[in-house]
Amino acid sequence: MNRILRALQHSWNGLIHAGTSETAFRQEVAVLVVALPVGYWLADSVLIYLLLVGSLILLLIVELLNTAIEAICDGLSQDYMDEIKIAKDCGSAAVTLTIFLAAAVWLVALALKAGLVA
Template structure:
């Protein structure tokens, strides 16, 4: 039985790890260069990271606060990736492309609301 593999998939090993790290760094650089929302959220994370260590009463609370910041960046990266892919497919208005972009935006909004709720709960000692 012959299985076909994508020519873009690597074979594995240490070289694959280094390529994956390079691709990840390129993705972060592209997000910083091209995505205003990512830059704003990254600035928010940089400013709020020291506050997480100050507000958190124990390592769990501190990690929860930091986790919400990282989660927001992750969701924004996924949203930006989806928007870039949608724009590569078509720049013409299309109901499914519009829905996909709205869904990505909703995911970012829910992540922001979750993060705000966690930060308020920790800050108010709830």
């Protein structure tokens, strides 16, 4: 039980760090907060609502992993290194692809609601 409590504390610390020091994370949380009621209105089923909200939660997860990658890279060296640039660029690309995925999910849900697709 202590191990679970310590793991939860570490997770909470990570969320607090991201919330206080990562602008992109705060922006994405704000989008999620607005999206929760909008998604409820937009979704015709629990499954659609879970896809809408889940796509944004996935974005937060990827953003946290990108933050972790950046922290490790910055801790290793402040000097320019090709390998560190690759790691940071790949983390950024993962966030971008997740944004595209979330946008696609939301656009399809909007199209369904508008009757543009069956």
